[in-house]
Amino acid sequence: MASFSQGGGVLKKRSKTEGTRLKVGLGACGIAAGAMNVFEEARKTVEENDLPIRVERTGCIGMCHHEPLVEIEEKDGGRILLGEMTPEKIAPIIAQYMENGHIDPDNIVAGTDYITENDPFFSKQYRIVLSNCGTINPESIDEYRETGGYEGLARAIREIDPDEIIREVLDSGLRGRGGAGFPTGLKWKFTKQAAGSPKYVVCNADEGDPGAFMDRSTLEGDPHSVIEGMTIAAYAIGASDGYIYVRAEYPLAVSRLKTAIRQANEAGLLGEHILESDFSFDIRIKEGAGAFVCGEETALLASIEGERGLPRLRPPFPATKGLWGKPTNINNVETYASVSRIIQNGASWYSGFGTEKSKGTKVFALAGKIRKGGLIEVPMGITLKEIIYDIGGGIKEGKRFKAVQMGGPSGGCIPESLLDTTIDYDSVTKTGAIMGSGGMVVMDEETCMVEVARFFLEFTQNESCGKCTFCRIGTKRMLEILERITNGLGREDDIERLETLAQSVKSGSLCGLGQTAPNPVLTTLRYFRDEYEAHIKEKRCPAKQCRGLISYRILPEECVGCGVCLKNCPVDAIRGEKKQVHEIDPKKCIKCGICLDSCRFGAVEVR
Amino acid sequence: MTQSTEEFMLDDIIRGCPHSRDYLISILQAVQDRYGYLSRESIYRISDYLDLPESKIYGVATFYNQFRLKPPGKFQIHVCRGTACHVKGSAGILDTIGRELGIEVGGTSKDGLFSLDTVACLGACSIAPVITINGKFYGRLDNKKVQSLVKKLKRQGDGT
Ligand SMILES: Cc1cc2nc3c(=O)[nH]c(=O)nc-3n(C[C@H](O)[C@H](O)[C@H](O)COP(=O)(O)O)c2cc1C
Ligand code: FES
Numbered sequence: 001m002a003s004f005s006q007g008g009g010v011l012k013k014r015s016k017t018e019g020t021r022l023k024v025g026l027g028a029c030g031i032a033a034g035a036m037n038v039f040e041e042a043r044k045t046v047e048e049n050d051l052p053i054r055v056e057r058t059g060c061i062g063m064c065h066h067e068p069l070v071e072i073e074e075k076d077g078g079r080i081l082l083g084e085m086t087p088e089k090i091a092p093i094i095a096q097y098m099e100n101g102h103i104d105p106d107n108i109v110a111g112t113d114y115i116t117e118n119d120p121f122f123s124k125q126y127r128i129v130l131s132n133c134g135t136i137n138p139e140s141i142d143e144y145r146e147t148g149g150y151e152g153l154a155r156a157i158r159e160i161d162p163d164e165i166i167r168e169v170l171d172s173g174l175r176g177r178g179g180a181g182f183p184t185g186l187k188w189k190f191t192k193q194a195a196g197s198p199k200y201v202v203c204n205a206d207e208g209d210p211g212a213f214m215d216r217s218t219l220e221g222d223p224h225s226v227i228e229g230m231t232i233a234a235y236a237i238g239a240s241d242g243y244i245y246v247r248a249e250y251p252l253a254v255s256r257l258k259t260a261i262r263q264a265n266e267a268g269l270l271g272e273h274i275l276e277s278d279f280s281f282d283i284r285i286k287e288g289a290g291a292f293v294c295g296e297e298t299a300l301l302a303s304i305e306g307e308r309g310l311p312r313l314r315p316p317f318p319a320t321k322g323l324w325g326k327p328t329n330i331n332n333v334e335t336y337a338s339v340s341r342i343i344q345n346g347a348s349w350y351s352g353f354g355t356e357k358s359k360g361t362k363v364f365a366l367a368g369k370i371r372k373g374g375l376i377e378v379p380m381g382i383t384l385k386e387i388i389y390d391i392g393g394g395i396k397e398g399k400r401f402k403a404v405q406m407g408g409p410s411g412g413c414i415p416e417s418l419l420d421t422t423i424d425y426d427s428v429t430k431t432g433a434i435m436g437s438g439g440m441v442v443m444d445e446e447t448c449m450v451e452v453a454r455f456f457l458e459f460t461q462n463e464s465c466g467k468c469t470f471c472r473i474g475t476k477r478m479l480e481i482l483e484r485i486t487n488g489l490g491r492e493d494d495i496e497r498l499e500t501l502a503q504s505v506k507s508g509s510l511c512g513l514g515q516t517a518p519n520p521v522l523t524t525l526r527y528f529r530d531e532y533e534a535h536i537k538e539k540r541c542p543a544k545q546c547r548g549l550i551s552y553r554i555l556p557e558e559c560v561g562c563g564v565c566l567k568n569c570p571v572d573a574i575r576g577e578k579k580q581v582h583e584i585d586p587k588k589c590i591k592c593g594i595c596l597d598s599c600r601f602g603a604v605e606v607r
Numbered sequence: 608m609t610q611s612t613e614e615f616m617l618d619d620i621i622r623g624c625p626h627s628r629d630y631l632i633s634i635l636q637a638v639q640d641r642y643g644y645l646s647r648e649s650i651y652r653i654s655d656y657l658d659l660p661e662s663k664i665y666g667v668a669t670f671y672n673q674f675r676l677k678p679p680g681k682f683q684i685h686v687c688r689g690t691a692c693h694v695k696g697s698a699g700i701l702d703t704i705g706r707e708l709g710i711e712v713g714g715t716s717k718d719g720l721f722s723l724d725t726v727a728c729l730g731a732c733s734i735a736p737v738i739t740i741n742g743k744f745y746g747r748l749d750n751k752k753v754q755s756l757v758k759k760l761k762r763q764g765d766g767t
Contacts, residue, residue: 032731032744064733210727211690217730248636248673249726289632289671292727306629308670367691367732374733405690441690441732455693459727465670568751570706592706593699597751 020053022046022094024085025069025134027060027220028252029213034086035068041087042070045094053098059221061134063121064374066109071134072097083109120390121372126353128361129337130377133221138256141263144224150269152343156232157277165236166192169339171347173359178204178295178332179410179436180512181358181425184339187329190319192237194327199239201230201281202304202323202330205246205253206288208295209408210459212439214363215333217375219246219253222337223260227283229336231270232343234281237329242283245300248290257285292409292463296511297330299465310467311511332437334363354380358424362435368405368442369396378423385419388442399444403527407436409456409463410516412523413449432523434516448543449528450535454482456520460513471514474505478521487548490536495525544606547591551607554595556581558603565595565604616641617649621656628657635668643683644675680715680722682760685739689728692736696749700736701725703750707757720764 024030024039042055061069066083070090073079080103082093089107097103110119127133136143144150156165170185191199203226207215219226230242246254261283264270272280286304293299294309301323303309322328338360342350351359358380364387367373371393378387384404388394395401403413412433414421421427428435443452461475478501481494502518509515525532534540541549554565554574561579573589576582584595596604620641624634631653638649645668654661668674686701701723705711708721715722731737734746738753745756 028730029733032729032737032746033734067733208727209690210688211693211732212728213730213732249729287633287636288673289636290673290726291671303632304629306627306631306667308667365732367735368694373691408690439690441694443694447694452694455690459688568754570703570754592703592750593696594703594750594754597749 018054020075020098021056021073022053023056023058023071023073023137025059025061025067025071026057027134027217028250029060029064029217030067030069031252033067037087038068038070038085038090042090042094045091049095051094051098053094056137057139058135059133059138060217060375062125062130062217062375062377063109063372065372069109069134072103078112080111081109082107120386121393124378124382124386124391125376126361126379127377128341128350128353129218129225129334129363130221130375131341132225133217133375136222138221138223139259141224141260141267144222148344149224149340150228150267152340152345153228153231153235153269154275156235156343157275157279162192162236162238165232165343168347169236169342172342172350173347173354173357174335174338174342174350175358175425176332177334177338177362177437179407179434181435184331184335187319187331188233188237190317191239191327191329194320196320196326197238198241198326199237200323200326200328201234201237201239201242202301202318202328203230203242203244203333203336204295204297204300204330205244205250205333206295206300207247207250207333207437208292209410209437209439210292211367211405211408211441212365212437214365214375214438216247216250216253217365218333218337218363219250220256223253223256224264225337225340226333227257227260227264227270229331229339230283231264231274231281232339233329233331233336235274235279237327239329240281242281243286243304243323244283245286245288245294245304248287254285254287261285291465292459293465293511293513296513298511300330301328308465310465311513313510334438355422355424357426362423362438364438364440366392366440366442368440369399369444369447370394370442371396380424381422383419384414384421384423387423387440388419392442395442395444399446401442402445402447403443403449403452405433405441405443405452405520406439407434407516407519408439409460410434410512410519411436411439412519413443413452413527414523415527417527432519432526434519446543446545448486448541448545449524449531450482450541451486451543451545453521453524454479454486457482457517460517464513464517468508468510468514470505470508471510471517474501474508475514475517477501478505478518482521485532485535486541486546488535488539488546489548490532492536494536495529495532499525550591551586552584552589552591552593552595553605553607554582554584555603555605558601560601560603562601564598564600568594568598570594614648617652621649621652626656628659631657631659631664631667632671635664635674639674643679644677677715678719680720681764682721683741684721684723685726685729686723687727687729687731687735687737687739688725689732689735691728691732695735697736699750700738700748700753703753704738704757707754707761718764721760 068085070082070085174184175181294303298312299309318328363377457479464471559581566574573585737746
């Protein structure tokens, strides 16, 4: 069996190298932080000086808090990661490195010979799905194959029969990574057994959770792993056509997928007679058009058919009646990427990670008020505390942790008292949140939990497709109550009313969108009821966020009378002579916060 | 009546797509990609091409957030309203931009210079709060920074 060359520790020495390479992280996060300019400057420097170093692109290595990231792969396979790169910094760094191999340690964030071993950001992670992300060039099929890519597919087609593949996926314990955690092997079995042809294999790359980017990073950083997983699935269940449904907001992922599909076709790994066998399989890309409900599998299928993305009642499940009424297997991006590794390395290898009922690893997008946000992959069974404090480095600016949101609009907020919860499907569900697809947004003392509940409800309300009444009207009524509370107009019985409505929406909705929409409200009511009560009874927002309940004031003892706030105030609510203490007129103030952001003396107070 | 070049191009785009009902969304995307929005004319021509009633096409186009039925501004501003950006104050950012430009979400300023939309997570959560202007990212914003940014764009737009 193939050796698993890239798994495990995040920054491993490469065994095979071709001279010095400089790799710029060009995932969407890197590009957003300005990595493209760094890439171009590095290219220019190398070309102009004719240096023996190759400048290449790679995906996201996960340390988004240090973007733009540049990796130097040394001649001996050693790897050095440079953070916060700029076009100005990169040229002298290259020049000095090529001259004497030295790099100023201030620029280094990690490396095989540096702090990696003891840095919990790396040591607590284990990379299976992300093993190639930020390591290989995602636009090179050769680099993917060097890491053992497509060996699983070859093994599947040449050595094992389809039923055995399904058994292997079952034995691996892999559960769907799109949120609900249904056993993947079982789903494949149902689709295989279902009558009807042709059969379809669909990849859900809609990534609807607004605050999550795991699937995007996988598609951008290692597109072949998803294509390989889909092809293995198609072979196992007897499908001839596949679709990848990608969010339209991910243009880079779409273009990398297109390249990868073309390369796989050319290499005989996709298309007619794959690896000279009788098996043929095609993959097409369909771009979503920005509708959260289209992440729900039946709505997604409707959208592929070119319709409005309205969900259908299940059963029948897509496994029996899916795309154009035919048996369809639908899995998430991370699920397919895991399959490639499982078939390559065997079920028992995979099930060696994780807990009794949740096997393997899970990718999370760690964001919000956390010091080291980014893309991480951890073995199931790790605790939330380890993720937030060891990997994430704790809360920004020394503030106090309040909650972590998991599962997006379908999930919930987990409080500090439950930070010992382990990451597995059942333990997370017990908290009232859900594992979800991997969004993890950290909140601190300055986040108002009632406002967070309102935010999610506003989202689901907007995205409700309107087909069923409970979801359409129920979420609207709940949103109105939450708006009232955050505006300081909450009524005594509002909490009770919210709870009743939440239960009705949960039980009366047609699809998962409505059934889970109340979760953010229910979990915040469960763990942060005091905040709701403060808003309603004391007309006070403890986090000082809700505009209806706060006021701005200039502290006379801090104000130096510089006049910056006065100049910037959009409604002329600030008065004061130069060098004299300024004052805010509460009647005019719209609480936009611009004075607070522009004062350099900390003289603006929110109460 | 002779067709203008614009109309030829529109037809080219539409007829370059597979002639099949399930490619309706892809066709709408291709047209919007070129023109920035879906004009009445384009809907009419797509209806003709796919032999589908216009109402059906409007039904699909209005269901999905991506499609615009009005032309976008010269500066297209997208404010991320994902969770990570939200906890870092994107609601205030959106308000500030709307107030400075005098437009609401989904709107275009009278002079056609600015349009304002929201998106859910741009995938750049580590530099939240984030906005994009014509696809270019601006991160780690606050109310003050975004106010200055918009003022600068307004001056650029005026040509001053
Ligand atoms: C409202 C709603 C939104 C969803 N969004 C997504 C999504 O963005 N990505 C995803 O993979 N699954 C999403 N799902 C789950 C899918 O319906 C489906 O369970 C999943 O694609 C199955 O793949 P898996 O078994 O590999 O997890 C969503 C479900 C609901 C109810
Ligand atoms: S939430 Fe704004 S970029 Fe992710």
